[in-house]
Amino acid sequence: MTLRNVRGRRAAMVGTAVATIAALALSGCGAGGTSSADGGDVLTVLVEGGGLAELQPIADLYEEETGTSVKLVELPYDGLYDRIQTELGSGSVSFDVAALDAIWLSAFADGVEPLDDLFTDEVKGDLFPGLVSEAQVDGTYVGMPIFTNSEILYYRTDLFEDAKNKADFEKEYGYPLAPPTTWEQYTDAAEFFTRDTDDDGKVDLYGTDVKGAVETEWLATVSQAGAEQMVMDPASGDVTIDSKEHLAALDYYTSLLPYAPEGAAQLDWAGAQNLFYQGKLAMMRFWGHAYTQTPDDAAVKGKIGAAPMIAGPGGVAGVPGAWYLSVPTAGTKQEEAKDFIAFAYDHNELSVDTSLGLVSRVSAFESQDGVEGRENYPAILETLNSPATRARPATPQWQEIVNTVLTPMLQKAVEPGADNAALLADAKEQIEEITR
Numbered sequence: 385m386t387l388r389n390v391r392g393r394r395a396a397m398v399g400t401a402v403a404t405i406a407a408l409a410l411s412g413c414g415a416g417g418t419s420s421a422d423g424g425d426v427l428t429v430l431v432e433g434g435g436l437a438e439l440q441p442i443a444d445l446y447e448e449e450t451g452t453s454v455k456l457v458e459l460p461y462d463g464l465y466d467r468i469q470t471e472l473g474s475g476s477v478s479f480d481v482a483a484l485d486a487i488w489l490s491a492f493a494d495g496v497e498p499l500d501d502l503f504t505d506e507v508k509g510d511l512f513p514g515l516v517s518e519a520q521v522d523g524t525y526v527g528m529p530i531f532t533n534s535e536i537l538y539y540r541t542d543l544f545e546d547a548k549n550k551a552d553f554e555k556e557y558g559y560p561l562a563p564p565t566t567w568e569q570y571t572d573a574a575e576f577f578t579r580d581t582d583d584d585g586k587v588d589l590y591g592t593d594v595k596g597a598v599e600t601e602w603l604a605t606v607s608q609a610g611a612e613q614m615v616m617d618p619a620s621g622d623v624t625i626d627s628k629e630h631l632a633a634l635d636y637y638t639s640l641l642p643y644a645p646e647g648a649a650q651l652d653w654a655g656a657q658n659l660f661y662q663g664k665l666a667m668m669r670f671w672g673h674a675y676t677q678t679p680d681d682a683a684v685k686g687k688i689g690a691a692p693m694i695a696g697p698g699g700v701a702g703v704p705g706a707w708y709l710s711v712p713t714a715g716t717k718q719e720e721a722k723d724f725i726a727f728a729y730d731h732n733e734l735s736v737d738t739s740l741g742l743v744s745r746v747s748a749f750e751s752q753d754g755v756e757g758r759e760n761y762p763a764i765l766e767t768l769n770s771p772a773t774r775a776r777p778a779t780p781q782w783q784e785i786v787n788t789v790l791t792p793m794l795q796k797a798v799e800p801g802a803d804n805a806a807l808l809a810d811a812k813e814q815i816e817e818i819t820r
Contacts, residue, residue, distance in 0.1 A: 527708025534702035610698025
């Protein structure tokens with residue numbers, strides 16, 4: 385699928401090149417694109433670190449084919465949000481394209497251009513369903529996904545393939561040891577592998593971790609439980625966090641605490657990743673990009689398997705972790721910016737061989753089938769293609785809800801004696817107050 389005609393557009397721009405260069409020379413950085421040292425056009429793209437890695441090969445090819453340079457301006461996560469928020473709010477922007485985290489789309493929707501013309505049926509057919517729905521705010525497409533991610537299941541192959549472990553597990557649980565596919569199987573495996581391996585009287589290997597300091601893994605469990613709406617229904621404004629599915633998800637999530645290291649309330653992504661790399665976990669539910677980023681000195685190097693996310697009563701489900709490219713309404717190079725976004729979609733496969741190794745198109749994932757080192761791709765594909773996988777609610781208050789309600793609630797839920805039903809009821813009141 386090709387969204388653009390580079391040479392055709394380039395030819396159409398030749399007649400205005402001199403005027404454009406002159407205008408840029410007078411305006412300097414201006415509100416949008418800049419001019420390069422050799423007088424060529426430049427598109428400025430604000431990105432976070434991951435976006436820089438994923439877009440660099442695309443930007444390089446774009447310049448080679450069009451003569452227009454793409455200046456990728458890298459900012460830390462919070463700094464990127466603050467800069468976009470400030471400039472969109474002022475109506476004067478220093479960038480032509482911005483990479484937006486999925487959870488920012490609804491907050492910035494009023495300040496970016498519609499991209500409906502890019503979302504043809506063919507384009508939508510090559511994107512995961514969750515990304516298509518997530519790209520829309522109030523029925524308008526406001527961003528094109530550049531890469532996506534999802535939590536998948538990581539497991540220790542040395543433990544799961546050990547002959548004694550296989551025999552002992554089947555004797556105890558009545559079925560063969562294999563990477564778990566359901567809540568029940570995950571619990572069994574977590575229980576089985578939680579043990580004292582050096583006979584010093586202390587547990588030093590845990591079946592899993594439980595992350596209390598981040599919300600996304602529990603949200604995936606909510607979808608696995610069969611919830612049709614995650615936390616709230618953006619269309620109606622109804623808060624659903626106290627539903628039976630949310631309670632079942634929280635009950636399951638916290639039921640794994642006996643098989644996880646202490647300190648769950650403070651455990652975040654980095655902490656869990658370190659525990660796994662140190663060989664202290666038999667399994668970990670984690671973002672798909674981590675498969676290729678295992679340090680060479682990790683205790684589990686060469687011993688990691690990847691499988692789809694586990695399924696609850698509602699099926700396999702993860703949370704799409706996508707980034708999108710958007711065009712500011714206040715920008716001065718909107719057509720050129722859209723052209724670059726179309727080019728990025730057309731050449732999405734170039735992001736495969738980057739530090740994250742993530743793409744957004746289904747066909748780009750599928751192109752790596754059987755490729756050594758991409759064993760995580762089938763797991764990401766199956767998880768993101770599952771009907772139960774749902775995007776987070778499209779509400780401008782989502783980040784506030786996460787920071788002030790969901791994460792604090794989880795931190796309380798993973799403490800001894802927590803009343804999960806009461807915590808969810810209290811969370812509902814807080815979210816209703818925020819969204820009122």
